[in-house]
Amino acid sequence: MPRKKQVRSEQTKQDILNAAGRLFAAKGYDAVTMREVAKEAGCSHTAIYIYFGDKEALLHELSIPALTELQLQIEEKVSGKLEPEEALRRISLDFIRFCLIHRNMHHIFFEARSIRVDEAEPELEINRVRNGMFRLLMQAVQQCLNLPEGSGRLLSATRIYFYLLHGIVGTYQLSEESAEDLMDRLLLTFREAIEVLLLGFRAQHAPDK
Amino acid sequence: MPRKKQVRSEQTKQDILNAAGRLFAAKGYDAVTMREVAKEAGCSHTAIYIYFGDKEALLHELSIPALTELQLQIEEKVSGKLEPEEALRRISLDFIRFCLIHRNMHHIFFEARSIRVDEAEPELEINRVRNGMFRLLMQAVQQCLNLPEGSGRLLSATRIYFYLLHGIVGTYQLSEESAEDLMDRLLLTFREAIEVLLLGFRAQHAPDK
DNA sequence: CAGATAAAGTAACCATTGGTTATTTAAAAA
């Protein structure tokens, strides 16, 4: 079995991923060319095509570890010992922070385009992760509102909750401010937004009259 | 003064706008080439550059009449005789419907990029319209919540309201479904989302204890 | 009617980009 070759190959792949990660984060996906990534990674651009097929696949592969980590964070809070509303609050902020940090991947998380129907394997890793995450969000909403699982009301409540999160991160997707600055400046607004939604849901399910 | 020349010139410009409108709506901004627009408009692609400068400027100019009409719709409801909450409800649905119909212009309304700082006139028509619209939204929120004008609470409430709208239209930005189908399928959810937010705001300003 | 004017077409061109395809080089494996 080869060993040094394997290692070298793996190293090149990692170099590419690192370079792409840096560049995408710094300049945004669209503004980065494959030749640039190659230069930064210290390899030829053809090597990238050997390992990743095309540009979007590169971004794809790049996004999986980050997404998986987020999923873990959320999982902890869903199955943890927090009271449901507190869990939902924290999950929301985790999600927002994550999306602001990884703004360059925005379209991977939110645009249907990134679901590659032309793929050999229909169960693309990223879709598994994404679906898992949506299920987690729904679970968190369910525990908050005590709605029957699988009910239409739960689905629409989760949708509404998702709209808000989506709108928040979408609003700042192209902002020049760093994720940190945005969180500093707007954390209170984000909190308030979540709180208003929770209040609204509560009022909806326990009408005031 | 020339007359027939002027008319012809105007006609060409209109043909281009019409063609671009059709194509952008059908295939999306990115997927349409300038040569395509020219072909559809029955002119050469250089003519487009004469009239509009570049592709984005074409989309820009195309979006202004539509936006102005939306602004009118909203204005009516803000200054009309509806009770404030009903006005906000209708404005929200107007806004959502408009954004779903004009999905191809999504990035004009929501992406900072479309604010061209490199423009000779800093007061670009579209920015005037857009700012006017935001002021209207804030006014509608203000009349609902009775918050002092110019207060931080009003600003953050409007932001939250905007997040929700932004999230709703963003979620379906790339959907293949027609605006009509989406409205049919999701109108109740949209209404519920607005209702939840209103309930939440109300609960927030009149705490239940 | 004749010449000036301006709208628009034609066609060539440019740079950039994502992507592909030989062919070669060099190091590691057999």
Place this chain on the structure above:
DNA sequence: TTTTTAAATAACCAATGGTTACTTTATCTG
């Protein structure tokens, strides 16, 4: 030593937005 194989090199392709020089044609004006 011979064979693999990772990877570089370099050339190429097609599409795209955008530009420019030159020409045609319809209209306006004297």
